[in-house]
Amino acid sequence: MDGANFHLKEEIRDYWSKRSETFDLAFGHRIAPGPEADAWQKPIRAALGSQPKRVLELACGTGEVTRLIHDLGHEVTALDFSEAMLAVARKKHAGKPRLRFLLADAEQTMEPDAAYDAIVCRHLVWTLTQPEETLKEWFRLLKPGGRLVIFDGDWAKPKPSGYIARLLISLIDRFIGADQNYDGALSSRHSRIMEALPFGSGLRSEELTPLLSAAGFAAIQLQSHGPIARAQRKNANLRNKLRTLVYRRFILTCMRPWTPTHFPQRNPVDAVRPVLEPTSQPR
Numbered sequence: 065m066d067g068a069n070f071h072l073k074e075e076i077r078d079y080w081s082k083r084s085e086t087f088d089l090a091f092g093h094r095i096a097p098g099p100e101a102d103a104w105q106k107p108i109r110a111a112l113g114s115q116p117k118r119v120l121e122l123a124c125g126t127g128e129v130t131r132l133i134h135d136l137g138h139e140v141t142a143l144d145f146s147e148a149m150l151a152v153a154r155k156k157h158a159g160k161p162r163l164r165f166l167l168a169d170a171e172q173t174m175e176p177d178a179a180y181d182a183i184v185c186r187h188l189v190w191t192l193t194q195p196e197e198t199l200k201e202w203f204r205l206l207k208p209g210g211r212l213v214i215f216d217g218d219w220a221k222p223k224p225s226g227y228i229a230r231l232l233i234s235l236i237d238r239f240i241g242a243d244q245n246y247d248g249a250l251s252s253r254h255s256r257i258m259e260a261l262p263f264g265s266g267l268r269s270e271e272l273t274p275l276l277s278a279a280g281f282a283a284i285q286l287q288s289h290g291p292i293a294r295a296q297r298k299n300a301n302l303r304n305k306l307r308t309l310v311y312r313r314f315i316l317t318c319m320r321p322w323t324p325t326h327f328p329q330r331n332p333v334d335a336v337r338p339v340l341e342p343t344s345q346p347r
Contacts, residue, residue, distance in 0.1 A: 072193055072260050073145075073169070079253055080125070081148035087126050088152070089245040091304040092296070095128045103295035104215075105132045107287055108184060111211045111317045112138065117181035120205060122170040123188040127153030133184060134163055141180075145169045171198040178207045186215040190258075190267040199279035206320040212281065217289070217313035220258060220266035226310040233310070236303045243303065269314045281318040289313035 088094045095101050112119065117138045124130050124142035126149055134140050139162040144150050150165050157163055168174060170185070171194055183202050192198050202212060222230050237243070247254060258264045263271075269286050276284055293308040300308070 072257070076191060076257055077146055079257060081146045084126060084146060084148040084152050086245050087149070088128075091243075091246060091300065091307060093125070093128065095132065096299065099295040099298055100292070101132060103292040104129065105136065106291070107215075107315050107317065108133060108213055109136055111213045112136065112182050118179070119182045119184060120173075120175070120180040122173075122183060122185040122202075123191075124153055124165070125149045127156045129184065129186050130157060130163070134160060138162070138182075140164075141166055141175075143168050143170060143173065172201060173205065175205055177204055178210075180205050180210060181207055182211045182213065184213045187217075189214055189216045189272065190219055190263045191261060192263070193261065195262055196275055196278065199275055199281070203280045203320055208320055208322045210320045212276075212316075212318050212320075214272070214316040215289070215313075216267055216272075216316075217311050218266040218268055219311055220264065222310045223312040226312075229306040229309040233303055233306050236306075246307075268312070269316055272316060276316070276318050280320065282321045284316065284318040287315040287317065289315055 083090075095104055112133075119133050119138045119140050121130055121133060121140055121142045124144045125146075127142060130140060130142045130153060134157070141164050142150075142153060143166040144153070145168060147167060150167055154165050166173075166175075170188060171192060183206060189195065206212065273284055273286075293313070296308050297305045
C-alpha cells in the first residue's frame, strides 16, 4: 500500500469511527424490523440458499446486516477496520453463537484462501482505494461455488429524477432544520474523501461488472434495489421518503466458478443477467 492510500484509508477509518456514535440513528443505515429487514434479507437468502454457510461480512459497521445474515442460520465473521464500529456491533450482538467479529481491512483481510462460502457487503465498494486488487482478494477468500453479494450505489450524483427529490429535501432542511444524524457536520468531510477515491465520480453497476469478471467471478446478476426502497418508505417521514429517490442503487451477485473457466472474449457487461423490475416502478 503506498503512502497516499495509507493516508486516505486512515482518513476513512477516522470518519466512520466518528460516525459510529450516531450511525444507528441515520436513515438508510439502520434496518428496521419487519418489511424493511425482510426486503434486505431476501436477496441474501436467495444468493446463499437455505443450508447454513460460512459467511464473511465486510465493513459490518454497527452490525445491522450482520443480524440479517445471522438470523438466517449462517456462521458469520463480521469484519470492520473501525474499532469504534465494532464496539457498537459487539455490544448489539453480545452472547450470540456462530458469530465472531474481526478487526481487519476489507481490502487486505489476511484471512485464509477459500475460507468462506459467501461474502456480503453493503455500501463498501464505493469506498475501495484499490478496487481491482480488492475484488481479486475477495475471489481468493471464496470457496469454489462461493457467492458474493454487493449492495451499493452511485452516491456521487443524483439520478435525473433525484434532483427534484434533493431540492425538496433542501427545502425541508431550510424550514425545520437539517437532520444531524444523516451526515450532519461531517458532510463536507465525506465529500473530500469521495473526491479522492477511484469511484469518487460515482459507482455504477456497469462499471463494476467488468471488474468482477476480470477478477474471475461468473454468473453476475444485477438486481433491483426497488423493493428495499419501497420498504424503507413505508414508515419513513417525508424527508426520508424523498431520500430513497435521490440516488441510483443496485444489488449485484456473482460466484467463484466451481472450476477454472476460460471466459469468451466479449464485453463483460453483456454477460450480466439482470433481474430487474419494470422501469415504471419507483426506485
